[in-house]
Amino acid sequence: MTEKPLDGTVGQGPKGRPPSGDADLKAYQRTASDLLIHFHIIEKIAKIHDPKNDAFQEQGRILFDALKKFLESEDDATFRIRHSSLLLNGVRLKSSLATYPIFKFVMNEFRLRELEALAFKPGLTLEELFRFMPVFAHREKREGSMFDRLQAEIDAADITHIVLEKAFEQKTPSNLNRNTARVYFLSIVHLKDSFQRHQRNEGIKIQSTRRLMQSIYNHIVDNESFVFGMTNLKNYDEYTLNHSVNVCLLATALGRRLGLNRGEIVDLGMAAFFHDLGKLETPLAILNKPAKLDDGEREIMEQHPFKGAEKLVLLQESQRLPLRAIHVAMEHHIKEDLSGYPRYFHKDDVNLFSKIVKVVDFFDAVTTKRVYRTNVFTRAEALSLMLEQSGTEFNPVILKAFVNLMGALPIGSLVALSSGEIGIVFDLNADPKFQLRPTIRLVTDKAGNKIDGELVDLTERDPDGGRFVRTIVSPLNPHDYGIEIADYFLAQAQ
Numbered sequence: 001m002t003e004k005p006l007d008g009t010v011g012q013g014p015k016g017r018p019p020s021g022d023a024d025l026k027a028y029q030r031t032a033s034d035l036l037i038h039f040h041i042i043e044k045i046a047k048i049h050d051p052k053n054d055a056f057q058e059q060g061r062i063l064f065d066a067l068k069k070f071l072e073s074e075d076d077a078t079f080r081i082r083h084s085s086l087l088l089n090g091v092r093l094k095s096s097l098a099t100y101p102i103f104k105f106v107m108n109e110f111r112l113r114e115l116e117a118l119a120f121k122p123g124l125t126l127e128e129l130f131r132f133m134p135v136f137a138h139r140e141k142r143e144g145s146m147f148d149r150l151q152a153e154i155d156a157a158d159i160t161h162i163v164l165e166k167a168f169e170q171k172t173p174s175n176l177n178r179n180t181a182r183v184y185f186l187s188i189v190h191l192k193d194s195f196q197r198h199q200r201n202e203g204i205k206i207q208s209t210r211r212l213m214q215s216i217y218n219h220i221v222d223n224e225s226f227v228f229g230m231t232n233l234k235n236y237d238e239y240t241l242n243h244s245v246n247v248c249l250l251a252t253a254l255g256r257r258l259g260l261n262r263g264e265i266v267d268l269g270m271a272a273f274f275h276d277l278g279k280l281e282t283p284l285a286i287l288n289k290p291a292k293l294d295d296g297e298r299e300i301m302e303q304h305p306f307k308g309a310e311k312l313v314l315l316q317e318s319q320r321l322p323l324r325a326i327h328v329a330m331e332h333h334i335k336e337d338l339s340g341y342p343r344y345f346h347k348d349d350v351n352l353f354s355k356i357v358k359v360v361d362f363f364d365a366v367t368t369k370r371v372y373r374t375n376v377f378t379r380a381e382a383l384s385l386m387l388e389q390s391g392t393e394f395n396p397v398i399l400k401a402f403v404n405l406m407g408a409l410p411i412g413s414l415v416a417l418s419s420g421e422i423g424i425v426f427d428l429n430a431d432p433k434f435q436l437r438p439t440i441r442l443v444t445d446k447a448g449n450k451i452d453g454e455l456v457d458l459t460e461r462d463p464d465g466g467r468f469v470r471t472i473v474s475p476l477n478p479h480d481y482g483i484e485i486a487d488y489f490l491a492q493a494q
């Protein structure tokens with residue numbers, strides 16, 4: 001079965017035609033009501049008994065059998081709340097006098113968990129359902145999002161055939177930013193956990209990775225500038241973790257710009273996420289060596305693509321990891337002229353995804369301060385350096401798309417203004433005529449004092465003479481001014 005995207009499209013409806021005739025619809029309503037009643041009973045039992053309890057076992061089995069039967073003819077069983085109604089696979093369910101309290105109870109349970117939909121997928125096992133019910137039933141009042149906690153517990157319990165969808169949240173800018181920042185940090189935590197699980201010889205939770213990539217894709221669609229802002233975060237955790245998340249975000253945005261479809265972009269994101277998995281085998285003394293590597297050390301370092309591909313082959317055998325992730329791990333240091341490493345001999349052998357990751361990998365690396373890298377490039381400098389190597393280091397078409405995506409003054413650039421103030425590029429101007437007039441967050445005043453300044457639009461004109469109030473004079477290197485660009489974006493997510 002192909003996996004369905006999480007947002008808004010879980011449980012599109014019954015396989016084949018929805019119930020149409022009166023008799024069909026009545027039978028469907030009966031089956032749906034039965035499922036709901038069984039779900040309600042087992043949830044109530046799960047609130048007071050553990051899964052060893054006889055009543056839990058008996059009622060759990062009844063729900064499981066009913067779901068199994070339903071899934072024989074349906075793609076999934078998705079309960080969804082929409083406009084105060086309860087739907088099963090898109091069909092609005094009718095309550096009766098007898099079932100009304102049950103409807104009310106279930107809908108309330110959904111709301112308390114910030115849940116819009118709950119989908120049972122084919123392949124669900126009895127054990128999985130038994131693990132799910134106690135997690136779902138126990139609701140503790142604590143700080144933070146109930147939905148996020150529930151999702152984390154479901155992931156931890158390795159439940160993959162029951163999928164939750166979060167209730168619609170108003171997309172105000174601060175909500176959006178908060179959620180984007182949350183997804184960023186969740187990605188770091190997930191990658192760290194994946195690395196640790198891998199080192200303990202436990203499987204990586206690929207389903208959770210895929211969900212994360214779907215969520216990243218949605219954030220790129222809804223809030224691309226802020227995502228770019230977040231990729232200025234360089235020192236949150238170990239370099240490889242931070243770097244891999246940034247590469248994943250930038251590759252996702254670039255894949256979208258290149259016109260890949262959603263499914264391909266999610267695969268690309270996964271491939272980018274794990275591109276440096278092989279570095280787990282590289283000794284830290286080599287990874288973090290402040291000086292130039294000697295020949296022996298370089299040889300070990302250059303094994304990371306192969307080691308990564310090897311690990312992903314093993315993972316791919318057991319889980320649904322995109323095949324192209326293996327290509328990307330293997331090929332992301334191969335240059336367009338086929339130099340680089342490992343040695344390849346035919347251009348056509350290098351996967352498109354690898355060429356995309358090659359571009360964003362380089363960009364993130366040279367804009368990050370490292371013990372061995374004395375020369376940190378600003379974002380704009382990195383792009384112009386990369387353009388000099390178009391056709392030799394990078395695929396020209398992909399590089400051009402990336403340069404266009406980032407703009408002449410990429411989001412997160414520090415700039416000096418004609419007013420004497422200094423600011424950070426926060427959002428690009430959609431009008432190409434004004435591409436050098438983005439929205440800026442002021443970070444110093446005219447006297448050079450650091451300020452928590454306002455957002456200013458550089459297209460703003462003087463009311464008298466019609467001249468622009470502020471114009472960018474020159475780009476600056478944030479390292480020279482002790483300015484942490486990411487902090488200013490994070491402040492927008494409070």
Ligand SMILES: [Fe+2]
Nearest residue numbers: 275276304332
């Ligand atoms: Fe690498």
Ligand SMILES: [Fe+2]
Nearest residue numbers: 243275276361
């Ligand atoms: Fe990398």
